[in-house]
Amino acid sequence: MEYVVQTTNLSKRFGKESAVIGLDMKIRKGEIYGFLGPNGAGKTTTIRMLLGLMKASSGTIQIFEKDLNKEKINILKRVGSLVENPSYYPHLTAYENLEALRKILGVPKTRIHEVLEIVRLTEVANKKVKGFSLGMKQRLGIAASLLNSPELLILDEPTNGLDPSGIIEIRNLIKQLPAETGMTILISSHLLTEIDQMATTVGIVTKGKMIYQDSIESLRMYAQQKVLLKVSDSEQAWRSLLGNGIKADWEDGIILLSEHSDGKVAKAIHTLVHEGYSIYRVEEEKRSLEDIFLQMTTREKVI
Amino acid sequence: MIGKLLRADFLKIKRKGLWFLSFLGPFGVIALQMVNYGVRKDYLLNQSDDDWGYFLEYVHSFTPLALVLGIAILTSFMASIENETNAWKQLISLPVSKMSVYLSKFMVLGSLLFVSSLLLGVFSLGYGILLNLGDQIPYLELLKYSFYPYLAALPILALQLWIASVSQNQGIPITTGVLGVIFAYSAFILPDWMIWKWPSLMNEWDEPLINVMLGIGVGTLLYIVGMLDFTRRDVK
Ligand SMILES: Nc1ncnc2c1ncn2[C@@H]1O[C@H](COP(=O)(O)OP(=O)(O)O)[C@@H](O)[C@H]1O
Ligand SMILES: [Mg+2]
Numbered sequence: 369m370e371y372v373v374q375t376t377n378l379s380k381r382f383g384k385e386s387a388v389i390g391l392d393m394k395i396r397k398g399e400i401y402g403f404l405g406p407n408g409a410g411k412t413t414t415i416r417m418l419l420g421l422m423k424a425s426s427g428t429i430q431i432f433e434k435d436l437n438k439e440k441i442n443i444l445k446r447v448g449s450l451v452e453n454p455s456y457y458p459h460l461t462a463y464e465n466l467e468a469l470r471k472i473l474g475v476p477k478t479r480i481h482e483v484l485e486i487v488r489l490t491e492v493a494n495k496k497v498k499g500f501s502l503g504m505k506q507r508l509g510i511a512a513s514l515l516n517s518p519e520l521l522i523l524d525e526p527t528n529g530l531d532p533s534g535i536i537e538i539r540n541l542i543k544q545l546p547a548e549t550g551m552t553i554l555i556s557s558h559l560l561t562e563i564d565q566m567a568t569t570v571g572i573v574t575k576g577k578m579i580y581q582d583s584i585e586s587l588r589m590y591a592q593q594k595v596l597l598k599v600s601d602s603e604q605a606w607r608s609l610l611g612n613g614i615k616a617d618w619e620d621g622i623i624l625l626s627e628h629s630d631g632k633v634a635k636a637i638h639t640l641v642h643e644g645y646s647i648y649r650v651e652e653e654k655r656s657l658e659d660i661f662l663q664m665t666t667r668e669k670v671i
Numbered sequence: 672m673i674g675k676l677l678r679a680d681f682l683k684i685k686r687k688g689l690w691f692l693s694f695l696g697p698f699g700v701i702a703l704q705m706v707n708y709g710v711r712k713d714y715l716l717n718q719s720d721d722d723w724g725y726f727l728e729y730v731h732s733f734t735p736l737a738l739v740l741g742i743a744i745l746t747s748f749m750a751s752i753e754n755e756t757n758a759w760k761q762l763i764s765l766p767v768s769k770m771s772v773y774l775s776k777f778m779v780l781g782s783l784l785f786v787s788s789l790l791l792g793v794f795s796l797g798y799g800i801l802l803n804l805g806d807q808i809p810y811l812e813l814l815k816y817s818f819y820p821y822l823a824a825l826p827i828l829a830l831q832l833w834i835a836s837v838s839q840n841q842g843i844p845i846t847t848g849v850l851g852v853i854f855a856y857s858a859f860i861l862p863d864w865m866i867w868k869w870p871s872l873m874n875e876w877d878e879p880l881i882n883v884m885l886g887i888g889v890g891t892l893l894y895i896v897g898m899l900d901f902t903r904r905d906v907k
Contacts, residue, residue, distance in 0.1 A: 416906070421760055441767070449761075449764050451760050451764065453756070454756070455758035455760060457758065460686070472675045473765065474675060
């Protein structure tokens with residue numbers, strides 16, 4: 369299997385503290401990989417190691433199937449990144465900020481206009497970044513990360529500190545990128561809702577350890593649903609459901625339907641109505657992804 | 672690679688006043704002599720047969736101080752450009768080596784100080800001619816007084832750049848900078864081995880060239896140590 373990013377047993381210690389422990393991250397081409405974990409979980413530390421900003425204490429990093437230690441510059445040519453709070457030169461204009469990076473990257477000047485267009489900052493291109501809102505600075509940071517038309521884009525909490533409209537704006541921006549260019553994206557967040565709406569794959573990290581790594585669909589599977597029925601004479605009603613071959617549980621006077629396709633639920637209701645029970649409530653119980661995430665990251669064990 | 676970084680770094684110092692400071696330093700040194708000679712020109716011209724030499728000595732009495740102060744300010748400003756929004760991480764995640772990033776910073780500072788030294792020579796020459804110090808213009812002496820202190824100050828530049836680029840707390844390079852200025856001011860009483868004495872061109876053998884050679888040698892050494900330390904560290 370070809371991975372764009374593959375870390376093996378990646379660890380980072382700060383003195384006695386371990387910020388990242390034995391992390392095996394695998395990202396396939398074209399994925400939007402959501403790197404999820406509460407604050408202090410080790411997301412930024414991992415990303416800093418991927419970009420060669422920090423040296424790993426142990427373990428290896430392969431990007432584009434090349435060893436980061438050996439081919440750092442060749443790898444970084446094909447990577448764009450935004451780490452933590454956006455970096456910028458406040459005394460320069462948006463255009464000049466990008467120009468300072470462009471000179472180093474050696475891409476044509478027209479690319480500056482293109483990326484400004486993508487993040488919709490064309491109109492303020494010649495204004496000093498000092499006066500920009502956080503959202504604009506964040507967008508400038510994304511523009512900077514896109515300058516070299518990267519094959520791998522790494523964004524560390526790109527919506528952190530933004531207001532809801534800013535968040536939606538950045539989210540839409542990120543979602544459209546891979547479709548247009550076949551880019552692979554690694555995006556970190558401490559909010560599941562963020563990742564849920566963008567990612568195709570998730571890696572969940574807590575206390576420096578990867579505790580889950582799979583497709584977003586598999587994660588959703590854990591959010592099992594149950595349909596609850598509140599009816600008259602519930603124990604009787606439950607038995608008659610079982611008698612009609614419908615799988616159900618009975619708990620504290622409530623019937624739980626374990627099969628919850630529309631057809632099955634309709635059949636159960638029909639049966640009960642037909643046999644003369646009164647139906648007071650039909651409810652759906654849902655374990656949200658948020659619950660699962662919370663459970664995973666606080667209990668520190670895989671589901 | 673270094674050419675690209677230099678062009679980017681020169682763009683980044685735009686509007687930061689670094690060019691202006693590079694002009695202000697030598698201008699200030701000459702301005703002091705404008706006051707000095709303005710007030711007591713006749714007296715000063717009577718003090719010596721070698722009016723040019725005497726004038727250059729006076730100019731040089733303030734050069735080391737201006738230079739050491741200038742180095743402290745320029746390195747702080749230079750580091751602040753990357754420190755302000757922690758742009759080091761953005762810069763170093765570009766396809767560049769950390770060594771070349773560091774070299775570029777050093778070269779920009781070196782160029783600014785070179786321009787200052789050049790301006791010092793030009794201003795000295797200009798004001799000397801204005802003062803009518805004589806037709807025998809000592810070009811060689813002029814060059815020495817302009818560039819010897821610069822070369823002798825390279826270790827201070829290398830040291831300040833090192834401290835400014837690796838310190839989390841920018842109070843540290845400012846403190847060492849201020850200490851340096853105080854040392855440079857007290858050059859008379861400092862032992863010969865103190866790098867802050869070197870720009871004064873004084874030593875017990877009375878041979879300025881020793882300070883220049885030491886400056887280049889120790890400057891290179893401190894530069895290499897600083898660069899290796901910068902490369903070794905995790906980026907802020
Ligand atoms: N430079 C550093 N020195 C010491 N500890 C650090 C450093 N950077 C991060 N840490 C610690 O490592 C842990 C992980 O931090 P971080 O990677 O920033 O988490 P996240 O990005 O997931 O919020 C935290 O406990 C943090 O305090
Ligand atoms: Mg973080």
